[in-house]
Amino acid sequence: MIAxxxxxxxxxxxxxxLDHLDLKSGLxxxxxxxxxxxxDENRTRILVKSTGLGEDRYKSKLDDLRASVGQKIESVTYFNKDNRFVEISLAHKLLENKVNYADLIGNVKKPFSFVVGKxxxxxxxxxxxDVPHYLIAGSTGGGKSVAFKSLLLGLLETSxxxxxxxxDFKxxxxxxxxxxxxxxxxxxxxEASLLLEGVVKEMNKRYKMFEERKEKKISPDRDKLSRIIIGIDECSDLLGKVKKNDPKFESMERAKRxxxxxxxxxxxxxxxLIFATQKVDVNSIDTQIQENLEGRLSLRMNTIENSVRVxxxxxxxxxxxxxGRAIWKKGASYTEVQCPFLSDDELNQRLDALKEKFYEEEVTMIKTEKEVVKDAEPDPWVSGEKVN
Ligand SMILES: Nc1ncnc2c1ncn2[C@@H]1O[C@H](COP(=O)(O)OP(=O)(O)O)[C@@H](O)[C@H]1O
Ligand SMILES: [Mg+2]
Known part of the structure; x- marks a missing residue:
């Protein structure tokens, strides 16, 4: 009742x-x-049905709306063209709505770091x-790929x-x-399944080595070992459910394991592991994997349910x-951030500048080619002899 x-x-x-704004359609x-x-006390979101009122009519009245509710306007979204629903987000305190990668990356002090946001x-x-595995989630268009790229670039630049x-299967x-x-x-x-099997072997080799040396965990400089990052954008492509008769089934099962x-x-x-995904459910990521992704960045989600899952x-x-607006969750703490914006041009320039740094040393990557089998029997699937 009270609510x-x-x-x-x-x-x-x-x-x-809104009545104060004197907005009226032709009809x-x-x-x-x-x-x-x-x-919360800071933010209110209102949904307005405004048949026949176009975007520009609202835009011309935003200053008046701000004055009459005593809150600032964070965003105005127009959707559903016929019925003209408008969502207006109002807040007392605003975060900047765009922050550039170049202006933030200087804040990173340690190796193997990146900027989450402002x-x-x-x-x-x-x-x-501090946080070994990450999840980046959000509805399409919210800035997931930009956040994913700036995270990876940050790691490369600081390490x-x-x-x-x-x-990237696409x-x-x-x-x-x-x-x-x-x-x-x-x-x-x-290729993903071959690579991941190679990475599991590398993990076992490393643990054996640490055991012999009575070490508990990696120290890249001391051990002369690289940290290995597996970054998967749209991870449901690999981790999602697939039918047994799908040609990708076997590889996907191996990759998931x-x-x-x-x-x-x-x-x-x-x-x-760093995963990016549109949503988190059993069809897109295995629950056991989810549980181990402690650092979570959730861009705007289009349903409460999807937000709760992340x-x-x-x-x-x-x-x-x-x-680029997101909630950063680390353990039990939640912070609203504006993620760094990184344009493709800037990404390319920065990657170019990194070439020298990494060419200097010898890099031995994990192999993904299958061992070559000499004089193997012709594959009946390829030669088309096997008919089912
Ligand atoms: N941090 C950001 N700050 C400002 N604009 C952003 C940011 N991230 C993304 N954008 C804008 O949103 C668009 C969609 O971003 P993208 O990362 O491709 O979304 P998603 O992968 O979630 O579909 C980008 O082209 C860019 O213009
Ligand atoms: Mg994307």
Whole structure:
């Protein structure tokens, strides 16, 4: 009852504010507030039905709206063209809505680090030693790929002994990185499974070596070993469910098994997983793998349910619709951040500048070719003899 009354009061408050703007369509329709979400003291999101009122009409009145509600306007999103629903996010304190990679990366002090983003109070950075595995989630268009690329670039820029394997089956977005000798772009499920089996072997070899030396975990300079990063954009392509008769089934199963094992055991050996995905459910990532991804960046999610699956709360559903805006979860702490913006041009320039740094040393990457079998029997599948 009380909650209902509070909501009613809020609806009235924002309806009054909109009425003040004197907005009316040609047919006399006035904007109607149909929902108010107030997640915390800072932010309110209102959903307005405004049949027949175009974007520019609203834009011309935003200053008046700000004055009449006493809050700042964070974002205005127009959707559903016919019914003209408009979502307006209002807040008392605003975060910057664009921050550049170049202006933030200087804040990183330790090796194997990157910039998470700028919060209300400071620039948040993170490093692989403190948080070994990560998840970046968000609805399409929210800035997931940019966040993924800037994270990987940050790691490359701040570290010396590092190898990066980027899984990009669409082969469009991540090719830039392959100009570096210590980066390999993995292009299909088969290659992914071979690589991951190689990485599991490398993990076991490292643990054996640590045991002999009575060490507990990697120290790249002391051990003269690289940290190995497995970065998977749109990871549901590899980890999602697939039918048994799909030609990719076998490779995907093998890849999943390896990733599961790596997520549980690899951290102290200097092997790290970074996943980007649109949503988190059993169809996109195995629960056991999910549990081991402690650092979580959730860009805006389009349902409460999707936000809860990533963060255990609804915070990323209530984010304003600003590309690069996200909730960073580390352990039990949640911080709203604006992630660094990185253009493709800047990424390419920065990768070019890194070439020298990594060419200096010899880089031995993990192999993904199958061992060549001499005089093997012709493969009946390939020669088409086998008919089922
Ligand atoms: N941190 C950011 N700051 C400002 N704009 C951003 C940021 N990240 C992404 N964008 C903008 O949003 C667009 C979509 O980003 P992208 O990373 O491709 O989204 P997703 O992978 O989630 O679909 C980019 O082309 C860019 O213009
Ligand atoms: Mg993307």
């Amino acid at each position: 209902g009354l509070a909501t009613y009061k809020l609806l009235r408050k924002y309806q009054k504010a 006399g329709h006035k904007p109607l507030v149909i929902n108010v979400d107030s997640r 919060s209300q109070n400071n620039v948040i950075t993170e490093n692989l030693e 010396k002994r590092i190898q990066l394997y980027i899984f 082969q469009v977005e991540m090719n830039e990185f392959s100009v570096l000798p210590n980066v390999q772009v993995i292009k299909d499920e088969h 390896c990733l599961n094992e790596l997520s549980r055991k690899a951290r102290a050996s200097g092997i790290h 963060l255990q709360n609804s915070m990323s559903y209530y984010l304003p619709s600003i590309a």
